Amino acid sequence: xxxxxxxxxxxxxxxxxxxxxxxxxxxxxxxxxxxxxxxxxxxxxxxxxxxxxxxxxxxxxxxxxxxxxxxxxxxxxxxxxxxxxxxxxxxxxxxxxxxxxxxxxxxxxxxxxxxxxxxxxxxxxxxx
Amino acid sequence: xxxxxxxxxxxxxxxxxxxxxxxxxxxxxxxxxxxxxxxxxxxxxxxxxxxxxxxxxxxxxxxxxxxxxxxxxxxxxxxxxxxxxxxxxxxxxxxxxxxxxxxxxxxxxxxxxxxxxxxxxxxxxxxxxxxxxxxxxxxxxxxxxxxxxxxxxxxxxxxxxxxxxxxxxxxxxxxxxxxxxxxxxxxxxxxxxxxxxxxxxxxxxxxxxxxxxxxxxxxxxxxxxxxxxxxxxxxxxxxxxxxxxxxxxxxxxxxxxxxxxxxxxxxxxxxxxxxxxxxxxxxxxxxxxxxxxxxxxxxxxxxxxxxxxxxxxxxxxxxxxxxxxxxxxxxxxxxxxxxxxxxxxxxxxxxxxxxxxxxxxxxxxxxxxxxxxxxxxxxxxxxxxxxxxxxxxxxxxxxxxxxxxxxxxxxxxxxxxxxxxxxxxxxxxx
Numbered sequence: 263x264x265x266x267x268x269x270x271x272x273x274x275x276x277x278x279x280x281x282x283x284x285x286x287x288x289x290x291x292x293x294x295x296x297x298x299x300x301x302x303x304x305x306x307x308x309x310x311x312x313x314x315x316x317x318x319x320x321x322x323x324x325x326x327x328x329x330x331x332x333x334x335x336x337x338x339x340x341x342x343x344x345x346x347x348x349x350x351x352x353x354x355x356x357x358x359x360x361x362x363x364x365x366x367x368x369x370x371x372x373x374x375x376x377x378x379x380x381x382x383x384x385x386x387x388x389x390x
Numbered sequence: 391x392x393x394x395x396x397x398x399x400x401x402x403x404x405x406x407x408x409x410x411x412x413x414x415x416x417x418x419x420x421x422x423x424x425x426x427x428x429x430x431x432x433x434x435x436x437x438x439x440x441x442x443x444x445x446x447x448x449x450x451x452x453x454x455x456x457x458x459x460x461x462x463x464x465x466x467x468x469x470x471x472x473x474x475x476x477x478x479x480x481x482x483x484x485x486x487x488x489x490x491x492x493x494x495x496x497x498x499x500x501x502x503x504x505x506x507x508x509x510x511x512x513x514x515x516x517x518x519x520x521x522x523x524x525x526x527x528x529x530x531x532x533x534x535x536x537x538x539x540x541x542x543x544x545x546x547x548x549x550x551x552x553x554x555x556x557x558x559x560x561x562x563x564x565x566x567x568x569x570x571x572x573x574x575x576x577x578x579x580x581x582x583x584x585x586x587x588x589x590x591x592x593x594x595x596x597x598x599x600x601x602x603x604x605x606x607x608x609x610x611x612x613x614x615x616x617x618x619x620x621x622x623x624x625x626x627x628x629x630x631x632x633x634x635x636x637x638x639x640x641x642x643x644x645x646x647x648x649x650x651x652x653x654x655x656x657x658x659x660x661x662x663x664x665x666x667x668x669x670x671x672x673x674x675x676x677x678x679x680x681x682x683x684x685x686x687x688x689x690x691x692x693x694x695x696x697x698x699x700x701x702x703x704x705x706x707x708x709x710x711x712x713x714x715x716x717x718x719x720x721x722x723x724x725x726x727x728x729x730x731x732x733x734x735x736x737x738x739x740x741x742x743x744x745x746x747x748x749x750x751x752x753x754x755x756x757x758x759x760x761x762x763x764x765x766x767x768x769x770x771x772x773x774x775x776x777x778x779x780x781x782x783x784x785x786x787x788x789x790x791x792x793x794x795x796x797x798x799x800x801x802x803x804x805x806x807x808x809x810x811x812x813x814x815x816x817x818x819x820x
Contacts, residue, residue, distance in 0.1 A: 297738075298732045298733060300731050300809055300813050301813055301816060323731065323733055323738070323804065323806075323809050324738065324804075345817070345820070346728075346817070347569075347730070349730075349732060352732075
C-alpha cells in the first residue's frame, strides 16, 4: 500500500525525490492513526528543514502530532490547499495530500540522508 | 371584529389560533378550496412511499368547534376599499382585517411534453403520481430539492429505479455547498439512486426524459418538483404591493393597513443580510401566521426574521442546514471562512459510531456565523445550535463557549460542531 517510488522516514513521513527536489507528506499509517485531520500548520516558504526535526504540526480532533522532515533543505513550496481542506490528507496521503517541496541541500548530504531513509518494504516492517 | 383568512395552510391555521387566543370574540372566516382542512404537505413524500397513507396527511381542525366559518373556494378578488373578498363560488366575505396566506403552486417549466409530468400537490395529483409510480419500473424526478430527494429516497426503498435530474450543479442547491452536496450525492448513489446533474430537461416523452447532452433517461412516470410559485395572481389591481411575493413589514402587514400576508406568499426580512427574501418552509410560515394573527386581532407582535433552518431525512441519511451557503454569501458580498470537520455522531469510541460531517460558515470580516451544513445522524441537533447562534448574532469566538449536551450514544465531550467552530476560528486568526 505504500508506493515504492519513494523513501520513508520512521516518523511516518515519505519523501519522493526528483532531482534535487523532495516532495514530502505523511504516510497512510499516520493518517489512519490520526483519523479525521482538522488542522495543519505548514512550514513557511524559505524555512530550513532538517532531517528528523519538526517542520510543522498536524492535528486531528484528538491528536496533535509533529510533522518531522524526512530530508534537509529549503522549503520552496507548500500545499496551501491543506490550509482550507486538511482532510485531503486522509483521502489522498500520497498524492493530493502532499505537504511541502524541499530543495535538498547538497549532493553529499542528499546521499547520506537518503541512505537513512527506508524503502517501502522496510517501512512496512517498521509499522507492522 | 371580522378576520378573513385566505388559505388554510400552515400560516392560516397558526393565525387562526393566535387570533382566537388574542381576542376570543373575534369572528373568523376561512376561504380555502380544499374539501378538508389542513394538509401536512411536508409528509407527502413519505405518503408516496410506504411510511404512511396519503389520506392520513389530512387534518381535521375542528373549525366548527372553534366557531370558525369556512368558505370552500378560491379568492379571486380583493376590494381593499369596500373591505371585501370575492370567491370563485360567487360568495363574498366582508372583513375588518384580512390575512392573505394561500401558499404556493408547483412550478412547471415550459418544456416539451410538460403535460406528461406529475406534480406533488394538490393531493389529487399526488395520488395520481403514487398510482403511476406503483406501476412504473423506472421513475424520473426532475428537481433535487427537498421534496424531490425525499420522494426519490422513498420510492427507491420500494425497489424502483430512480433517476433524479437537476439543473443546478448541486443537490439541495439553496442549502448546500459543492463539497457537502458531493458527499450527500455519494451516499444516495450508494443506495442505488442515479443522478443526472447538472442537466436541464429538453423533452419529456411517454417512456423517457431527454436531458441536456442528448441523454435519454428511461421513465415510466415523471415527477416535476422544480420549485413553486406563490399564489398571488389574484392580487393584480388590488393595490396590495408585491414583487415576486407580497411585501410586508415586521408585523406581517402589507402596504394596506388592515391587510396581512404570511407564509410562501410573503417577502420577509432575512436575519443574515437584513434584506427582504422569500419565505420558505413550514416553520417560518407558522411563526409568521402567529404574528399576523396576533396583530390582526388587536395584539402586538413582531416577526424577527428568517434564517432558513432546514432538515431532510432521505432513507436513513440525515442532512440539515441553516443560513447562507457559499454561493448566497458570495451573492451578498460576504467573504467566508469555514470550518469543516468529519467527526462522529456519538462519542468516537462508542460502538457503531457513524460519520457526522459539520461545516460552519462565518463572515471573515466580523467572525459572525452565517450558516452551517451537516450530514450524518444527529445533523439536525448540530444545526439547531447554529440556528440559535445565528439568531443571537453570535461570532465563532462566542460559539466556542457553548456548553452542549453530552452522553456517549448521542454526542462527544468535544462535539464535532465545536471542532468545526474551532477550525474556522483558527483559520480566521491565521
